Each structure stands twice: as C-alpha cells, then as structure tokens.
Amino acid sequence: MIHEIAELTIQPGTNAAFEAAVAQAVPLFQRARGCVSMRLDRTFERPETYRLVIGWQTLEDHTVHFRGSEDFQAWRALVGSFFAEAPKVEHIETVVTGFGS
Incomplete structure (x- = not known):
C-alpha cells in the first residue's frame, strides 16, 4: 500500500466551505478503485494549509x-x-513501523 500526501493551500477565509466540499467528495474516493482510506488534516501553524x-x-x-x-x-x-496555489503531491510507502498506526 502507498499513501498519497497532497499539500493543499487554500484561499484565506474559505476554510469552512473548503472542508464542506472535501466532505462532499468522500464518496468519490470511497468508490475509487484501490482506495482504502482518506483523511484531511489542517496545519495549526498555517490554517490555510491542509494535508490530504x-x-x-x-x-x-x-x-x-x-x-x-x-x-x-x-x-x-x-x-x-x-x-x-497548485497542490503539491507525493507518494510514500512505510518502511519502518515503530508502534501505533
């Protein structure tokens, strides 16, 4: 399994609407071939920056x-x-799991 990590920087003041749009998109990922998980995280230090x-x-x-x-x-x-700005996308694979998930 691999993880896609997309850094998304949004327009200031649009957080609530953006988060609602991502929530609306969840079914798109749920039905995508090979998609096993999806989450959106927000950065504390830069509230307009997210990690998908x-x-x-x-x-x-x-x-x-x-x-x-x-x-x-x-x-x-x-x-x-x-x-x-354009999303920055990387793909990662876990090579060592110390503990937890």
Missing part, C-alpha cells in the same frame, strides 16, 4: 485509474476553486 492523505493499494490506482476518471474531474470541480 489517501491510502491506495497501488500507485497506479491513483495516478492512472483515479486521475483518469470522471470522479477525479468531479473532485477538482468541488475543490479546485479554493486552491491558492
């Missing part, structure tokens, strides 16, 4: 199947207008 963390079974489930889907277009339609 999505678990995928394979990298291609995100980069090929989801990105090439109508649901990806729907996702961008829901949240794209909130972005103050």
